[in-house]
Amino acid sequence: MRATPVVVLLTAGLVALAACGTGGPATPAAAPATTSPGASPSTAQQATPAARTGLGGPGVSPSPSRRPAVFRVGNPDGDAPVPAEARAVDTSKPTRTVGTGTPASCTSAAVVKAVAAGGIITFDCGPDPVTIRMAATAKVRNANGPRVVLDGGGRVTLSGQGKRRILYMNTCDAKQGWTTSHCQNQDHPQLTVQNITFADGNSTGDTTEGGGGGAIFVRGGRVKVVNTRFVGNRCDRTGPDLGGAALRVLSQYENRPVYVVNSTFENGTCANGGALSSIGVSWTVLNSVFTGNQAVGRGANPAKAGTPGGGSGGAIYCDGDRFTVRIAGTVIRDNRANEGGGAIFFVSNDRTGTMTIEDSTLRRNRSGQFETSGYPGIFFLGARNPSTPGSHLS
Incomplete structure (x- = not known):
């Protein structure tokens, strides 16, 4: 298929996406005054909470009493500066610990319980690497925080066993408790995952908020990812x-950015x-690696007649109105998309969004049907062409 007709088709249908890029489901309606779990906000709850800015200060993550684990993630050659709020949270004084010193004590149930309780969570599973096979998805309770930090100390892998999503946070999910009257724009909970691996998560068939998020799904509050590895996760194929x-x-x-710092994403499929993937969300990706990821849908967006749709953004898919993407010190290689943007798919419906790729390498990212001329592996519609200082695209 020639590139021009497909791009025209995409452009003609972009306006239809604007609504999903600007707000998602409506704010929950007023409800009876109650504080029972899962209920709508009471009158007292509807007051705007005091600001809780930032996602936790910088600090050394592993407890000083434990020897550092060998945990190699991210791009060792990346030297993009990391702002203070994007660094790992100090977990030397945890709120709670999963495990009592042995692998057997580190269970799925213990993880689920700890995440629901919130706070700074570390693991004590013995001196060797351990894989915790999740029998249920760990879900953040919105009233328990404001910070929820999950630090694996470089030794812990949480596995969805190819059967389930691993971690879920949604400020607009009544089952997790509404804490404000404006769930779509509140500053908490503030979720951080660091020094941990998420493997074999699978959200296939879960249509909550439109689906997706094979390892982690987040709506609302804030989230950041530091020194973390994702491998073999997947979500719906179409x-x-x-x-x-x-x-x-x-x-x-x-619209504060999601920080992804010194992390690795391998062999994901969706x-x-x-x-x-995001709608109407800004990203700052620093000193990270994306390799072997695939967008396997067919028919693009909006879906061409007779197709189920999808297939764009082999590594990264961003849609919405006004948002920004900044990628620095990062390697994106050997990813592929059946349709557009073997590395990155970026569509700003109102053409206000911008993207900068600094001191990064993008290579061998195959776009099956279309990409933006002069930007191998990228399909971009926004305010202006992407800025790529110090980067190599091939």
């Missing part, structure tokens, strides 16, 4: 706008966004 085999994010507080 669909025009769902995605994020590793991470799907919606509705971040005041309709779109074999690693990351």
